[in-house]
Amino acid sequence: MQKLLTSVQMRKADEHAIANLPIASIDLMEKAARSFVQSFLRDEFDASKKIAVFCGNGNNGGDGLAIAHLLCNNGCENVKVYILNFSDKKSKDFLINLQRLDESRCRKTVVNSVAELKNVKADIIIDAILGSGLNKPLEGKYAELAGYINNLNKKVYAVDVPTGFPAEGKIRADYNGVKAYKTICFQRPKINFFFPESAMATETYEVVAIGLDENFIQKQETDFLLTEEADIHHILKPRKLFSHKGTYGHALIVSGNTNTMGAALLASKACLHTGAGLITACIPPSGLIALNTTLPEVMALPREEFTRIENPAKFQAIAIGPGLGISIENERLLERLILSNQPLVIDADALNMLAERPDLIERIPAKSIITPHMKEFDRLFGDHDSWWDRVITAKFQAEKLKIVIVLKNQFTFICLPDGKIYINSTGNPAMAQGGMGDVLTGVIVGFLAQKYSSEDAAILACYLHGKTGDELATERIVVNAALLAEQIAVEIKRLA
Numbered sequence: 001m002q003k004l005l006t007s008v009q010m011r012k013a014d015e016h017a018i019a020n021l022p023i024a025s026i027d028l029m030e031k032a033a034r035s036f037v038q039s040f041l042r043d044e045f046d047a048s049k050k051i052a053v054f055c056g057n058g059n060n061g062g063d064g065l066a067i068a069h070l071l072c073n074n075g076c077e078n079v080k081v082y083i084l085n086f087s088d089k090k091s092k093d094f095l096i097n098l099q100r101l102d103e104s105r106c107r108k109t110v111v112n113s114v115a116e117l118k119n120v121k122a123d124i125i126i127d128a129i130l131g132s133g134l135n136k137p138l139e140g141k142y143a144e145l146a147g148y149i150n151n152l153n154k155k156v157y158a159v160d161v162p163t164g165f166p167a168e169g170k171i172r173a174d175y176n177g178v179k180a181y182k183t184i185c186f187q188r189p190k191i192n193f194f195f196p197e198s199a200m201a202t203e204t205y206e207v208v209a210i211g212l213d214e215n216f217i218q219k220q221e222t223d224f225l226l227t228e229e230a231d232i233h234h235i236l237k238p239r240k241l242f243s244h245k246g247t248y249g250h251a252l253i254v255s256g257n258t259n260t261m262g263a264a265l266l267a268s269k270a271c272l273h274t275g276a277g278l279i280t281a282c283i284p285p286s287g288l289i290a291l292n293t294t295l296p297e298v299m300a301l302p303r304e305e306f307t308r309i310e311n312p313a314k315f316q317a318i319a320i321g322p323g324l325g326i327s328i329e330n331e332r333l334l335e336r337l338i339l340s341n342q343p344l345v346i347d348a349d350a351l352n353m354l355a356e357r358p359d360l361i362e363r364i365p366a367k368s369i370i371t372p373h374m375k376e377f378d379r380l381f382g383d384h385d386s387w388w389d390r391v392i393t394a395k396f397q398a399e400k401l402k403i404v405i406v407l408k409n410q411f412t413f414i415c416l417p418d419g420k421i422y423i424n425s426t427g428n429p430a431m432a433q434g435g436m437g438d439v440l441t442g443v444i445v446g447f448l449a450q451k452y453s454s455e456d457a458a459i460l461a462c463y464l465h466g467k468t469g470d471e472l473a474t475e476r477i478v479v480n481a482a483l484l485a486e487q488i489a490v491e492i493k494r495l496a
């Protein structure tokens with residue numbers, strides 16, 4: 001798992017590298033510039049394109065100067081550097097690189113105001129104005145410049161972070177910084193790249209290594225962690241010789257209604273392909289034929305029967321919610337399950353019913369997993385006007401209620417009872433179709449039945465769900481939920 005650091009912590013990692021590795025500050029900047037240029041030239045190999053490099057006065061600007069120098073030396077014929085004389089405070093390495101640039105044949109001009117920028121002719125812009133040193137919102141000349149660059153409507157590559165974009169913390173809805181096509185950032189992605197608002201600042205990003213000490217970075221205290229394939233490989237347990245269906249647990253999925261039986265089928269199918277030993281779908285009688293014809297391995301339990309006689313404790317894992325529908329009976333059933341004090345997976349309509357019952361939210365059994373998307377989350381815990389605030393609330397509630405909160409999105413945030421936030425980086429827009437969340441619930445309950453901890457079940461399920469979607473999306477524009485559910489077993493096999 002990769003630790004994601006704040007700007008202050010990243011600066012410490014820079015300082016640590018300078019103090020402990022045989023590398024001087026200016027050489028670290030040169031290394032960062034080289035890594036940037038390597039990645040940039042992979043995308044933009046036409047040496048005749050006009051490139052305008054905008055440089056501020058701090059280390060981000062210093063990077064920009066070194067980048068311009070390297071581009072000139074690498075055969076780019078039309079590089080022009082705009083040095084923004086907006087601050088008297090120039091960093092030491094900025095000044096060293098300015099001198100190096102002065103001694104080169106790179107074309108440059110010093111700009112004191114945006115009004116002086118009349119004739120910028122560029123196919124590509126490199127934004128090295130402000131980086132992770134941003135410490136207040138953009139205003140005055142900087143805001144004007146960002147607006148000017150955006151209005152040029154050119155392809156913008158940002159160095160480390162787009163000017164005006166906070167690397168962590170709340171992103172303003174009225175973002176007024178540079179809008180980049182791509183950000184090439186150093187050593188680690190910025191925490192805020194995983195928040196949906198970052199789409200206002202950069203269409204995509206790439207992380208390039210600059211030789212910082214990985215051991216040092218991984219030792220830092222942080223709440224934000226990025227799940228990696230190696231973690232999944234480490235957590236997954238292979239199926240054992242002499243094992244039988246009892247070894248892999250019995251999952252119960254309380255789901256489906258007259259018009260939403262599909263949700264029950266999708267969740268059950270996903271659970272089946274995740275490897276639970278036995279699966280029972282607790283469904284309305286109207287869904288019986290559909291279940292028996294499409295998923296013969298899954299047992300059916302009519303809903304009223306469960307309400308009357310079944311003992312929840314006989315199941316190793318229980319999920320409630322997909323396509324359930326909202327009714328007094330279903331609310332009673334939810335209440336009964338919650339009061340049984342067995343950990344649950346709570347999704348969809350079960351979350352919507354919970355939103356109306358704050359008394360029950362407080363009693364969600366410890367180690368349960370709730371899987372809200374943004375709207376379900378806000379119904380449960382109040383409206384939020386930014387994703388940063390939403391994730392901070394999720395972290396708080398996960399700690400308070402001692403549950404796992406899977407806050408779903410392009411990048412899903414998995415908030416654990418110990419306050420850690422695992423960011424899931426798999427998944428893609430081909431998965432944006434109804435039923436995908438039902439599949440995720442099925443996968444989670446499938447892992448819980450197999451006795452994975454709630455934390456591991458949530459981390460595994462989100463990663464594999466997204467990864468399966470990524471594999472399937474290489475060949476199709478959209479990945480439907482039923483196909484993904486079936487393919488989960490293949491991805492688990494690949495990573496176990």
Ligand SMILES: NC(=O)C1=CN([C@@H]2O[C@H](COP(=O)(O)OP(=O)(O)OC[C@H]3O[C@@H](n4cnc5c(N)ncnc54)[C@H](OP(=O)(O)O)[C@@H]3O)[C@@H](O)[C@H]2O)[C@@H](O)CC1
Nearest residue numbers: 014029032058059060130131132133134135136137138160
């Ligand atoms: N060895 C290293 O450290 C390496 C660093 N690297 C590079 O350094 C970058 C960070 O550089 P940095 O810390 O110098 O800050 P940077 O972003 O250039 O800002 C400069 C100054 O601007 C100011 N300022 C802030 N907000 C403002 C605003 N809204 N409006 C106006 N002014 C504002 C603020 O000054 P202040 O306001 O405090 O006087 C700030 O100090 C990082 O992104 C990466 O590119 C790489 O080379 C790898 C090695």
Ligand SMILES: Nc1ncnc2c1ncn2[C@@H]1O[C@H](COP(=O)(O)OP(=O)(O)O)[C@@H](O)[C@H]1O
Nearest residue numbers: 373408409410427428429432434435436437438
């Ligand atoms: N653009 C996307 N990138 C990655 N994952 C996505 C994307 N769109 C949807 N998903 C995933 O699909 C699931 C959708 O869940 P949800 O909204 O509850 O769907 P439904 O209610 O239709 O089953 C989530 O796990 C989410 O992470």
